[in-house]
Amino acid sequence: MFDIETLRTFLCIAETGSFSRAAERLCKTTATISYRIKLLEENTGVALFCRTTRSVSLTPAGYHLLAQAREWLGWIDGMPGELRQINDGIERQVNIVVNNLMYSPLAVSQLLAWLVGRYPFTQFHFSRQIYMGVWDTLLHDDFSLAIGVTGTEALSDTIAVEPLGEVQWLFVMSPTHPLNQPEVTLTEALLRRYPAVNIADSARRLTKRVAWRLPGQKEFLVPDIETKVAAHIAGVGIGFLPLPLCQPLIAQGQLVSRAIPAMRAASPLSLAWHTAHSGKVVEDIVGLFQQRRPEIHGFMTPFC
Structure with a gap:
């Protein structure tokens, strides 16, 4: 019912607003296009398009399927890259907590731009926490790395620490x-x-x-x-x-x-990360801070 070709056909008709234009774009006959949609509507038991002699528009059910189809097809198209990334030891999800003292929208956006360019299939989540909330989030929530934990000593044997500097x-x-x-x-x-x-x-x-x-x-x-x-x-x-x-x-x-x-x-702050389940993304972020690369300079302003 929801095979890839049928979903792509439905999506093309919804975007072009025409069976004939969709047929041209997909290099199919209009009859083939119409038959696919007819089978889809029969199998689902609902009308997906309102048809007139001059136009085609989506029904409420059609609008719902449109949103879902875009999500499904996006997931399917991206899956080969995601599988290759996982096979290469690259994390699918990396959660990063940042100390309020080191946080800035510009710093986060610069780091995120670098990460997305290098790891397009990884999901990133940034959180902003205060004082011991940074350690709390790293230790007890599903976070891989913390920028700006207090102190220079780890609160767990499974955490590695890299001193960043002292806030005066x-x-x-x-x-x-x-x-x-x-x-x-x-x-x-x-x-x-x-x-x-x-x-x-x-x-x-x-x-x-x-x-x-x-x-x-x-x-x-x-x-x-x-x-x-x-x-x-x-x-x-x-x-x-x-x-x-x-x-x-x-x-x-x-x-x-x-x-x-x-x-x-003065308050020493450090970079901290889990050693047991860190992948290449976390390793690269740690490397940026260890080398004081331009991509992370925005986080270092409290020490300047």
């Missing part, structure tokens, strides 16, 4: 914030009076981390680094930001940096 931090606030008085010493007691702005750790199974908050200090939790930056600029809170990210904003006068009694230590 600056304590910042809005120029209009009450604490922006150079003659005032920023003691912990004084800092505690004003809210800290932090990004919520996305870990679900591992212990969540708090970036910076003094005992008893009010905290505003936001979903990403972009919102945290905007909150600091708006003067609603204080806290730390990556040095490369806030330096331009300080130069523009949108933020100011101050020293506090306990400055935040």
Whole structure:
């Protein structure tokens, strides 16, 4: 009923809107084309086309079959390449989790463009997570590789780690914030009076981390680094930001940096991947980072 030639015939008629034009494109007679569709409609028990003396249009059932036929034929056409890829040890699906600090749409799109050009039959899924949520996703979900896990040591014997660099931090606030008085010493007691702005750790199974908050200090939790930056600029809170990210904003006068009694230590981030079931795609991504290739430069801006 749904052999490949019949589906291609149906698809051609739907796209051309004509039995005769479909026959010309497929190098068949109009009678052959009509007979195939007649058998298909008889076997399914539904009309797929509305026919008039001047035009052919799809019925609701025809529209449904059109969507399915395109998907089926696309899958069939791509299957030889997929089988060759699997036989060559290339993964069919690669899931990649990225630390919020290293994530950027441009960085992801550049890496994805390189990957798709090299592995056209592999499916890719990118996820953006925060703090221990990166480790959590790599360890407990079906993810092959993580860009920016915290630390330089693996949390499992089946994980390999490649250090990427350290994020340096600056304590910042809005120029209009009450604490922006150079003659005032920023003691912990004084800092505690004003809210800290932090990004919520996305870990679900591992212990969540708090970036910076003094005992008893009010905290505003936001979903990403972009919102945290905007909150600091708006003067609603204080806290730390990556040095490369806030330096331009300080130069523009949108933020100011101050020293506090306990400055935040640098945060090492690493590339991490499963060693047991990694294929050529993961190996290539690891190689890009180890060689600091241009395809991954967008991820490295927190360390610049």
